[in-house]
Amino acid sequence: MGTAQTEPSHFCDNNANGLCRAGPVMETLLGRYKNLIVLAAILFAQLIGLAVQVKRPTQEGDIRLIRVWAIAAVTPFEKAVVHTQNFIHDKWTGYVWLRGVRGENADLRDQIERMKLEQTRLTEDANMARRLQTLLQFKEQYVENTVAAQVIGTSGNDQSRLLYIDKGSDDGLKPDMAVITPTGIVGKIVQVSSGSAQVLPINDQLSGVGAALKDSRLQGILKGAPNGTTTLQYIMADEPVKPGEVVITSGGDRIFPKGLDIGRVAAVEPGKDLFLNIRVTPSARLNRLEEVLVITKVEYKLPDATDLGPIRASDILSERLPGVPSAQPVDANGNPVPQPGATSPAAGAAGTGAPATTTGTTQNAGAPNTAAGTRTSVPAGTAATKPATASPTGGTASRPANQAGAGAGRGATLPQPAGQSAAGANPAAAATNATKPVRKPPVSTPPANTQPPAAKPPEVVPQ
Amino acid sequence: MNARATPFRGSLVSREQVAVYEFSWAAAIFVPLVAIFLQAFVTAKLRWLAVLDLPMMVVIFFAVARRNPVTGCITGAIIGLLQDSLGGPSHPIGMFGITDTIIGYAASSLGVKIDVENPGTRFLITYIFLVVHDAIYFGVGRGLLRQPLVWSWSHVAIAGLANAVVGVFVYHLLDRFKQK
Numbered sequence: 001m002g003t004a005q006t007e008p009s010h011f012c013d014n015n016a017n018g019l020c021r022a023g024p025v026m027e028t029l030l031g032r033y034k035n036l037i038v039l040a041a042i043l044f045a046q047l048i049g050l051a052v053q054v055k056r057p058t059q060e061g062d063i064r065l066i067r068v069w070a071i072a073a074v075t076p077f078e079k080a081v082v083h084t085q086n087f088i089h090d091k092w093t094g095y096v097w098l099r100g101v102r103g104e105n106a107d108l109r110d111q112i113e114r115m116k117l118e119q120t121r122l123t124e125d126a127n128m129a130r131r132l133q134t135l136l137q138f139k140e141q142y143v144e145n146t147v148a149a150q151v152i153g154t155s156g157n158d159q160s161r162l163l164y165i166d167k168g169s170d171d172g173l174k175p176d177m178a179v180i181t182p183t184g185i186v187g188k189i190v191q192v193s194s195g196s197a198q199v200l201p202i203n204d205q206l207s208g209v210g211a212a213l214k215d216s217r218l219q220g221i222l223k224g225a226p227n228g229t230t231t232l233q234y235i236m237a238d239e240p241v242k243p244g245e246v247v248i249t250s251g252g253d254r255i256f257p258k259g260l261d262i263g264r265v266a267a268v269e270p271g272k273d274l275f276l277n278i279r280v281t282p283s284a285r286l287n288r289l290e291e292v293l294v295i296t297k298v299e300y301k302l303p304d305a306t307d308l309g310p311i312r313a314s315d316i317l318s319e320r321l322p323g324v325p326s327a328q329p330v331d332a333n334g335n336p337v338p339q340p341g342a343t344s345p346a347a348g349a350a351g352t353g354a355p356a357t358t359t360g361t362t363q364n365a366g367a368p369n370t371a372a373g374t375r376t377s378v379p380a381g382t383a384a385t386k387p388a389t390a391s392p393t394g395g396t397a398s399r400p401a402n403q404a405g406a407g408a409g410r411g412a413t414l415p416q417p418a419g420q421s422a423a424g425a426n427p428a429a430a431a432t433n434a435t436k437p438v439r440k441p442p443v444s445t446p447p448a449n450t451q452p453p454a455a456k457p458p459e460v461v462p463q
Numbered sequence: 464m465n466a467r468a469t470p471f472r473g474s475l476v477s478r479e480q481v482a483v484y485e486f487s488w489a490a491a492i493f494v495p496l497v498a499i500f501l502q503a504f505v506t507a508k509l510r511w512l513a514v515l516d517l518p519m520m521v522v523i524f525f526a527v528a529r530r531n532p533v534t535g536c537i538t539g540a541i542i543g544l545l546q547d548s549l550g551g552p553s554h555p556i557g558m559f560g561i562t563d564t565i566i567g568y569a570a571s572s573l574g575v576k577i578d579v580e581n582p583g584t585r586f587l588i589t590y591i592f593l594v595v596h597d598a599i600y601f602g603v604g605r606g607l608l609r610q611p612l613v614w615s616w617s618h619v620a621i622a623g624l625a626n627a628v629v630g631v632f633v634y635h636l637l638d639r640f641k642q643k
Binding site for chain 2: 047
């Protein structure tokens with residue numbers, strides 16, 4: 001302060017021509033504010049030093065402060081320049097330079113129309129892709145090989161509800177293959193040509209599907225009607241069937257795999273003779289089918305021992321009664337050959353603790369009666385895999401659950417191993433279902449070396 | 464060295480009372496170094512003495528005695544940066560530098576206008592500059608560097624009082640290095 005110098009610059013002595021008038025002014029300013037300039041310079045240098053060494057933590061990591069400051073200093077100017085540029089450009093192109101806009105507008109309108117059509121087509125494709133994707137997921141759950149097909153036509157008359165699909169023998173389709181959708185079964189193939197096939201839907205009057213009620217496990221036959229309705233037949237009139245109950249395939253027709261969804265019970269009415277007339281609403285929208293899956297190869301799975309179905313009193317009673325011996329194959333020497341999957345009386349008495357490997361007629365003598373009374377439940381897979389080592393006279397063949405006959409539907413509904421639903425094989429047992437004593441859910445099988453308690457009555461609970 | 468008159472306008476004292484002092488190079492070098500050493504060494508032993516800021520007192524003393532803002536800026540910057548260099552890895556170099564630069568500039572500018580030879584004046588300007596020093600340090604650390612600094616008026620007031628009291632004696636001691 002106070003050190004201002006007003007002396008003219010040595011480099012601008014001749015300033016009469018006005019060329020060097022800036023020199024003295026600059027020197028005057030520098031001299032007057034020399035102290036402040038020095039202060040600012042020193043502070044600036046130290047601030048730069050601080051900014052270089054200090055890092056500021058951010059989400060992307062530490063950033064040097066000088067970079068933050070530089071960005072903060074430059075960004076507003078950049079924004080101002082860009083915004084100004086955009087403003088001018090928008091005004092120019094929006095209000096002044098409009099040459100060719102009319103033609104461009106017409107072209108764009110045409111393009112919009114074309115794209116609308118394209119969008120419609122793509123939407124349909126996308127929907128189809130989603131449906132096919134759903135079908136694929138469905139396939140992974142239930143069947144091994146399928147062929148996706150599109151419904152291309154119908155029979156065209158009221159009496160027949162045949163469908164035509166766009167896949168045929170060239171794609172591996174054969175008659176009696178099941179046709180399904182993710183929501184439920186559709187029907188079966190009845191006739192195949194090279195590039196198409198006829199599908200007989202389940203609501204056709206000629207159709208018949210082995211069906212079962214999912215909860216009560218009652219089995220019957222699902223038949224179509226001329227009016228397009230489907231009814232579940234051959235269910236005894238004294239069976240409790242409620243509307244809304246799910247109907248699934250029983251697998252007994254050898255066409256549809258067991259467990260596929262058919263529909264739900266819509267109404268239950270008394271029918272002819274001793275049977276109910278159960279009207280079923282199909283799950284698949286049979287009137288609006290677009291894509292279907294043809295099951296070309298069924299994946300057979302072993303029944304899951306943990307998924308035990310209900311047990312019926314008729315099963316127990318049937319096991320108490322002597323069954324019809326199955327024909328035992330013999331080898332060349334006349335010795336009986338064990339059959340896999342067939343359960344011997346000993347197997348029937350497996351719950352009594354009879355060792356699975358025990359053979360001989362001594363233990364199995366009289367087994368049909370005593371075994372039935374003392375047998376505890378065995379998981380389905382267990383009984384089915386035991387070798388038939390006992391006398392053929394006492395055994396009731398154990399069947400997989402999906403092979404249970406229609407008679408098996410008459411029983412109480414407590415959980416049972418699927419492999420024990422043998423009542424269907426014994427009509428007499430089915431008829432003796434009046435008392436309906438039922439057994440408790442399966443209990444664990446005793447150790448193999450445990451001696452069975454003699455003539456112990458089965459543990460039953462009222463229905 | 465001879466005292467020389469400086470350009471003067473609007474001073475609170477007469478022109479004859481304002482004198483500019485100079486120091487030998489040894490004093491100009493070693494006094495700040497000793498102050499920084501004591502600041503670092505003594506506070507390591509007696510933590511409560513950290514409330515004193517000997518380097519700042521030296522900056523004020525040299526700036527007021529020389530009465531040259533440019534020299535005061537440079538002196539404050541050098542002493543402050545030296546003080547920063549002892550601050551450890553977590554202490555950014557430049558915080559004390561910036562603070563002492565401003566203090567040196569302000570003290571030298573003030574020394575041109577008022578008589579700073581009086582102990583009362585020295586007590587007062589030391590107290591004021593300590594508050595300003597802490598305020599600048601807080602502003603730089605909190606505002607620019609986002610450091611978790613806390614401002615405490617009571618602490619600043621007590622520190623200012625302690626520095627002012629000690630400063631009077633320190634200035635009296637440093638007067639011996641003045642050369643006219």
